[in-house]
Amino acid sequence: MSEFPLHKVPDNFQDAHINAEQYREMYRRSIDDPAAFWAEQAEQFLTWDKRWDRVVEADFTQGKAEWFGGGKLNVSVNCIDRHLPARADQTAFIWEGDDPADSKHIAYAELKDAVCRLANALRERGVKKGDRVCIYMPMIPEAAYAMLACARIGAIHSVVFGGFSPEALKDRILDSDCRTVITADEGLRGGKRVPLKANTDAALAHCPNVHTCLVVRRTGGDIAWQEGRDTWYHEATEGASTDCEPESMDAEDPLFILYTSGSTGKPKGVLHTTAGYLLQSALTFKYTFDYREGEVYWCTADVGWVTGHTYIVYGPLANGAISLMFEGVPTYPDAGRCWEVVDKHQVATFYTAPTAIRALHAVGDEPVKRASRASLRLLGTVGEPINPEAWEWYYTVVGDSRCPIVDTWWQTETGAHMITPLPGATDLKPGSASFPVFGVNLALLNEDGSEIEGPGAGYLVVKSPWPSQIRSVYGDHQRLIDTYFSAYPGYYFTGDGASRDEDGYYWITGRVDDVLNVSGHRMGTAEVESALVLHDKIAEAAVVGFPHDIKGQGIYCYVTPMAGVEPSDELRKELIDLCVKEIGPIAKPDVIQWAPGLPKTRSGKIMRRILRKIAENELENLGDTSTLADPTVVDHLVENRAS
Numbered sequence: 001m002s003e004f005p006l007h008k009v010p011d012n013f014q015d016a017h018i019n020a021e022q023y024r025e026m027y028r029r030s031i032d033d034p035a036a037f038w039a040e041q042a043e044q045f046l047t048w049d050k051r052w053d054r055v056v057e058a059d060f061t062q063g064k065a066e067w068f069g070g071g072k073l074n075v076s077v078n079c080i081d082r083h084l085p086a087r088a089d090q091t092a093f094i095w096e097g098d099d100p101a102d103s104k105h106i107a108y109a110e111l112k113d114a115v116c117r118l119a120n121a122l123r124e125r126g127v128k129k130g131d132r133v134c135i136y137m138p139m140i141p142e143a144a145y146a147m148l149a150c151a152r153i154g155a156i157h158s159v160v161f162g163g164f165s166p167e168a169l170k171d172r173i174l175d176s177d178c179r180t181v182i183t184a185d186e187g188l189r190g191g192k193r194v195p196l197k198a199n200t201d202a203a204l205a206h207c208p209n210v211h212t213c214l215v216v217r218r219t220g221g222d223i224a225w226q227e228g229r230d231t232w233y234h235e236a237t238e239g240a241s242t243d244c245e246p247e248s249m250d251a252e253d254p255l256f257i258l259y260t261s262g263s264t265g266k267p268k269g270v271l272h273t274t275a276g277y278l279l280q281s282a283l284t285f286k287y288t289f290d291y292r293e294g295e296v297y298w299c300t301a302d303v304g305w306v307t308g309h310t311y312i313v314y315g316p317l318a319n320g321a322i323s324l325m326f327e328g329v330p331t332y333p334d335a336g337r338c339w340e341v342v343d344k345h346q347v348a349t350f351y352t353a354p355t356a357i358r359a360l361h362a363v364g365d366e367p368v369k370r371a372s373r374a375s376l377r378l379l380g381t382v383g384e385p386i387n388p389e390a391w392e393w394y395y396t397v398v399g400d401s402r403c404p405i406v407d408t409w410w411q412t413e414t415g416a417h418m419i420t421p422l423p424g425a426t427d428l429k430p431g432s433a434s435f436p437v438f439g440v441n442l443a444l445l446n447e448d449g450s451e452i453e454g455p456g457a458g459y460l461v462v463k464s465p466w467p468s469q470i471r472s473v474y475g476d477h478q479r480l481i482d483t484y485f486s487a488y489p490g491y492y493f494t495g496d497g498a499s500r501d502e503d504g505y506y507w508i509t510g511r512v513d514d515v516l517n518v519s520g521h522r523m524g525t526a527e528v529e530s531a532l533v534l535h536d537k538i539a540e541a542a543v544v545g546f547p548h549d550i551k552g553q554g555i556y557c558y559v560t561p562m563a564g565v566e567p568s569d570e571l572r573k574e575l576i577d578l579c580v581k582e583i584g585p586i587a588k589p590d591v592i593q594w595a596p597g598l599p600k601t602r603s604g605k606i607m608r609r610i611l612r613k614i615a616e617n618e619l620e621n622l623g624d625t626s627t628l629a630d631p632t633v634v635d636h637l638v639e640n641r642a643s
């Protein structure tokens with residue numbers, strides 16, 4: 001499958017937590033007797049207020065799963081208190097600011113104080129168990145404090161990525177009826193200010209239920225203030241106690257909601273619960289990254305995405321690890337920033353997205369070689385398929401051919417890693433996510449739903465429950481069933497295609513639905529289309545992805561203006577701005593092609609397959625166009641293809 005050589009487990013990983021034999025033995029046990037396997041792990045990884053009564057009860061036809069029913073625990077206690085006093089002075093977070101001169105260490109004892117203060121401040125404002133709290137923050141420690149403070153009092157957090165627009169923020173606040181918002185005056189990324197409070201104000205103009213907006217002072221920039229609703233974070237927490245009684249939560253009580261895009265409709269509020277989520281996060285963090293006591297681990301994701309939740313905050317802290325949080329971007333002040341930070345903080349594990357690797361690869365080796373990177377032991381990727389060329393560069397140049405790469409496949413809905421190499425157990429094939437995590441029971445299906453045995457390619461599905469699986473779509477359980485559990489009854493449908501080779505390695509090929517993956521960010525084509533047709537000069541729009549060297553996929557829009565409207569560069573710019581306003585900068589279209597007509601079947605369905613081929617410039621291979629209502633539409637699109 002790959003012209004690149006197999007990379008054997010290196011010598012310095014021979015004593016890893018899990019070797020090849022242990023992986024095989026534990027994996028087999030986890031599939032043969034999941035209840036016994038996960039009960040053992042739950043004892044080992046978590047601290048319980050009350051032991052569970054039953055390990056797992058699930059019904060995939062109803063999208064239902066209950067893990068550790070009857071058990072009680074608190075996530076913030078598992079991430080903080082139980083590491084005290086032993087780790088009181090050990091760093092929990094290293095924070096590296098946007099400005100290279102700005103960094104600090106937060107010890108576990110300080111983390112406890114900060115989290116308890118905020119938890120008390122929230123309680124004082126009436127926030128209680130089950131209430132939803134929206135967190136719209138830059139990458140500063142207070143973002144993690146906010147998540148953990150919610151967990152402490154049993155409030156459900158909904159983190160919204162700081163790059164989302166006021167419109168997108170408003171939709172998410174309203175969908176889960178968040179009544180408290182935690183934000184900052186401004187964020188700072190690559191030397192530029194991000195107007196978080198101004199965005200929040202614009203969103204909250206349409207959210208009458210929000211009674212409290214806590215504002216962290218990050219830049220000191222000018223902001224508007226609404227008396228009664230707005231409160232400075234530092235003032236609210238200053239006098240608060242550093243002790244806060246944790247809420248003892250049921251294993252299945254919600255921990256957080258995180259919105260993600262699907263192929264239809266508005267983003268869904270993916271709901272995760274307490275024990276199962278934390279368990280799989282903790283276990284995968286320890287084993288995937290072969291985490292060793294005292295090592296510095298750095299995940300470059302934003303806390304606004306699931307990777308930030310599971311692998312900056314919950315997984316590392318549950319293991320008492322040192323997690324580096326970075327406020328800035330990999331190319332500021334220049335393309336050497338990441339490697340400078342690696343040297344500065346002696347980072348052992350570096351975990352990032354293929355899009356960042358491709359962007360840095362494009363700049364060349366010099367910025368990498370300027371740094372020693374001697375502290376690096378392990379590299380990781382997440383979020384999209386990594387092309388073997390980028391993999392090899394990451395391996396040979398960044399890792400000096402001595403650091404294994406863990407290519408981790410998972411989703412917002414899966415909560416934690418599902419397919420990944422383990423550095424002490426797996427010989428690596430560049431571009432393959434390799435093997436399933438313990439307890440993850442995979443299959444590949446043919447179009448007709450039959451399982452593929454042995455090597456082959458098909459739809460990637462999961463056959464049985466796993467602890468960190470999505471529990472519901474907030475406020476709409478039927479949507480969970482329809483989206484994930486109906487296409488192939490009895491299976492969880494991932495939306496991804498994959499192949500399995502003769503050695504059993506999995507190779508993810510990408511989404512098989514109308515979800516784009518732009519720079520590792522998920523986006524529904526329908527979301528971009530809805531934004532485009534908001535323009536009163538636009539009649540119709542169809543959006544597809546196309547291969548993009550750096551971003552993985554770019555956004556290609558076919559747009560039909562209203563009758564009598566002349567397409568113009570000005571209109572094009574208005575449309576681009578509209579997408580940015582409605583969704584955020586990540587939704588900026590790469591190509592807009594004017595389309596007097598779209599290829600439709602006689603029943604009016606848009607033939608996206610053809611639009612994809614044109615966007616990909618695969619013009620010889622457009623397939624059968626005879627079923628179209630008007631086949632000449634395709635000729636026009638091909639002739640006027642935007643290049």
Ligand code: WTA
Pocket residue numbers: 260305306307381382383384385386407408409410411412413433494495496508510511517520521522
């Ligand atoms: C894609 C991110 C290939 C996949 C954690 C999935 C990947 C979607 C990989 C989920 C990988 C994630 N190789 N593709 N290692 N990791 N994906 O919800 O298409 O933002 O369905 O979660 O990203 O994106 P999400």
